[in-house]
Amino acid sequence: MARTTKTLTVSLPPQLFEEIEKLANEERKTKSELFREMVRIYEDYLDERRWQRLRRHGKETAKRLSITSEEDIERIVHEARGIRS
Numbered sequence: 001m002a003r004t005t006k007t008l009t010v011s012l013p014p015q016l017f018e019e020i021e022k023l024a025n026e027e028r029k030t031k032s033e034l035f036r037e038m039v040r041i042y043e044d045y046l047d048e049r050r051w052q053r054l055r056r057h058g059k060e061t062a063k064r065l066s067i068t069s070e071e072d073i074e075r076i077v078h079e080a081r082g083i084r085s
Contacts, residue, residue, distance in 0.1 A: 012020070024034045067073060 020031060020034065024031045027034060029037070061067075065076060067076070
């Protein structure tokens with residue numbers, strides 16, 4: 001039967017290892033569970049950063065194109081498609 005998990009070996013400074021071990025004990029989790037949760041939280045953090053970049057890009061684009069309403073967006077789309085109102 002195949003394993004359902006893979007093993008990852010990580011080297012840490014002793015002080016950080018002790019902090020992780022203490023945190024795992026406080027949270028009543030294994031170090032593996034704690035690490036998996038930290039990775040999920042980090043992925044959420046990265047997703048939020050991506051959304052912030054996307055929102056910033058959208059705001060900059062809206063400002064550059066003078067978009068202030070949905071009607072402005074429709075007008076730009078129609079212009080790009082060559083549709084006359």
